[in-house]
Amino acid sequence: MNVKKRAVSLACALCLLAGPALAAGESGYADIEGGEWFAPAVAEMTEKGIMTGVADGLFAPYEAITRATVVTVLWRMAGAPDAAVEVPFTDAVGTWYDTAAAWGKGTGIATGYGDGSFGGGDLVTREQLATFLYRYAYAMGQPVAEGALGLFSDAGSISPWAEDAMRHAVGAGILQGTTAGTVEPQGIANRAALAVTLQRMLTPAAG
Known part of the structure; x- marks a missing residue:
């Protein structure tokens, strides 16, 4: 093999080892350049x-997520199965997320409110x-994980009904704390964080 061919082979090998990279402007969304911390998760x-995006080719990474969005992405992760329950959520019938909500209710993933909504x-x-992820x-x-909530300075602000779920999310590495050592249980989650969370759920733990 001559020097030129050897150099080409070496370059190809290095490309295979490095894996595909998300270049700026190739995310598929006009509001994601490609270098953001959440860009690979959004792409995946x-x-x-x-x-999916929201409209006009945008992903809206910093937009707050809703209950409809969460139950829909989990339903898709489960393979988008057909779903029907004897008594559906009263306010979900005929909506874009009605099947996902029915699936969520049937599996116990979504419980709704006391008035049936x-x-x-x-x-x-x-x-x-x-709690949805748990x-x-x-x-x-x-498997359900058991993380240590005492590591976070604001662990006391976690609602009692969410403690087991937060232990699972933290223990499984699905939700991580901030650089300030907090877990921000009352903070509103956004679409970028949701994408990263889902990616972590789908990534087998090393070990």
């Missing part, structure tokens, strides 16, 4: 058909998102 969730437009906090793990027969 889009490719898998789990998340789902509240699809309600925003989702980090502890509420953790119930999803149970419904799918996945």
Whole structure:
């Protein structure tokens, strides 16, 4: 093999080792350049058909997520199965997320409110998102983790009903704390964070 061919072979090998990179402007969305911390997750969730853009070629990464969005992406992760329940959520019938909401209710992933409504437009906090993910793990027969919440300075602000879910999310590495050492259970989750969270759920833990 001559020097030129050897150099070409070496370059090809290095490309294979490095893997594909998301270059700026190649995310598929006009509002994501490609270098953002969440860009690879958005690209992967889009490719898998789990998340889609909002409108006009935008992903809206910093837009707050709703209950309808969360139950829909989890439904897609489960393979978008047909779903029907005897008594559906009163406010979900005929909506774009009605099948996902029915599936969520049937599996116990979405419980709704006391008046029989789902509240699809309600925003989702980090502890509420953790609860959806915790119930999803149970419904799918996945292992449930036990993380240490005491590591976070604001652990005391976690609602009692969300403690087990937050332990699971933290222990599984699905939700991570901030650089300030907080877990921000009452903070509103956005679409960028949701994409990263879903990517972590789909990435096998090393070890």
